Amino acid sequence: MKLRVAITGAGGFLGTALMRGLLASGAEVYALTRRPVGLPGVSWHAYELGGHLPAPALFENVDAVVHAAFSMDGSGPAQEQRNVAAAQQLHAAARRHGRPFIFISSMSAHAGAISSYGRAKWASEQILDPAVDTTVRPGLIIGPGGLYARMLATLRRAPVVPIFYGGTQPVQPVGLADVTAALLRILGQPLTGVFNLGSLQPITIRALYTRMLAAAHLRRPLLRLPGDLTVRALRVSERLGLSLPLTAENLLGQKQLRAFDTAASFARLGLIPTPLDELPWGPSSS
Numbered sequence: 001m002k003l004r005v006a007i008t009g010a011g012g013f014l015g016t017a018l019m020r021g022l023l024a025s026g027a028e029v030y031a032l033t034r035r036p037v038g039l040p041g042v043s044w045h046a047y048e049l050g051g052h053l054p055a056p057a058l059f060e061n062v063d064a065v066v067h068a069a070f071s072m073d074g075s076g077p078a079q080e081q082r083n084v085a086a087a088q089q090l091h092a093a094a095r096r097h098g099r100p101f102i103f104i105s106s107m108s109a110h111a112g113a114i115s116s117y118g119r120a121k122w123a124s125e126q127i128l129d130p131a132v133d134t135t136v137r138p139g140l141i142i143g144p145g146g147l148y149a150r151m152l153a154t155l156r157r158a159p160v161v162p163i164f165y166g167g168t169q170p171v172q173p174v175g176l177a178d179v180t181a182a183l184l185r186i187l188g189q190p191l192t193g194v195f196n197l198g199s200l201q202p203i204t205i206r207a208l209y210t211r212m213l214a215a216a217h218l219r220r221p222l223l224r225l226p227g228d229l230t231v232r233a234l235r236v237s238e239r240l241g242l243s244l245p246l247t248a249e250n251l252l253g254q255k256q257l258r259a260f261d262t263a264a265s266f267a268r269l270g271l272i273p274t275p276l277d278e279l280p281w282g283p284s285s286s
């Protein structure tokens with residue numbers, strides 16, 4: 001029987017790749033997005049985070065709900081509450097109809113997170129029941145879009161690469177294709193619990209930027225800057241309405257990065273993550 005999957009954030013970087021993967025495997029896709037997605041064969045349902053949910057018939061008709069949308073609008077507690085409330089609302093609808101709920105979280109999610117993003121992801125994870133729901137925590141997704149493409153674009157414009165909090169914090173990049181493959185496996189079973197998707201060995205932020213610069217054929221000095229002081233300066237400039245390529249949120253996210261065990265997740269999925277050297281780092285794909 002055809003797998004039928006509803007996806008929020010379907011028009012985004014990860015959502016689009018997932019839709020394509022599902023369509024290629026013969027599944028039916030229901031995109032829950034603000035604007036129609038231009039992929040043939042996809043059924044569109046208007047969806048705004050925290051707004052009215054699609055009619056109950058949609059949840060009756062699908063085998064699983066993937067929640068990939070996340071609103072970066074605003075900041076602080078308001079942003080956090082909006083995202084957590086939306087996850088709660090969607091999860092409750094999936095649960096009412098007995099449908100598995102797959103939440104796209106992040107490696108920023110942990111109990112001690114101080115960024116609004118990390119806190120919102122962690123709080124949303126707490127809503128889920130690991131016996132019936134699935135949490136997917138990707139590291140930095142390498143591919144032609146999302147945060148990685150934005151970081152590359154910022155690197156191209158910046159004369160230096162600022163390094164905060166020493167630059168030794170761990171990051172676990174993962175290929176877009178690996179995250180998509182993992183989601184297809186999770187949906188196909190379905191598999192429940194928590195999946196950490198990132199490189200088996202973490203690299204430091206400093207090593208990440210060095211790799212990105214090399215891939216983009218850029219020469220930029222890495223400049224160590226004080227993290228907390230910069231957060232305070234950024235907060236002042238944000239209150240003044242100045243738009244900068246870096247936000248206080250970005251830095252708080254960097255301050256508390258943690259390494260996760262990803263080997264067990266990939267083993268459970270029966271997948272081997274693409275080695276770091278083979279990920280699509282270059283701007284040619286962005």
Ligand SMILES: NC(=O)c1ccc[n+]([C@@H]2O[C@H](COP(=O)([O-])OP(=O)(O)OC[C@H]3O[C@@H](n4cnc5c(N)ncnc54)[C@H](OP(=O)(O)O)[C@@H]3O)[C@@H](O)[C@H]2O)c1
Pocket residue numbers: 008009010011012013014015033034035047048049067068069070071072104105106107137138139140141142145146147148
């Ligand atoms: N990219 C990464 O490195 C990475 C790493 C870890 C976790 N994640 C998580 O993966 C998920 C997908 O991220 P992505 O990289 O694909 O980012 P993305 O391209 O920005 O996709 C985010 C999606 O959320 C939707 N969205 C935002 N605000 C919304 C609202 N108010 N109502 C309805 N939809 C809204 C956007 O819709 P519009 O198209 O209408 O703007 C967009 O399609 C997110 O939950 C993100 O936190 C990403």
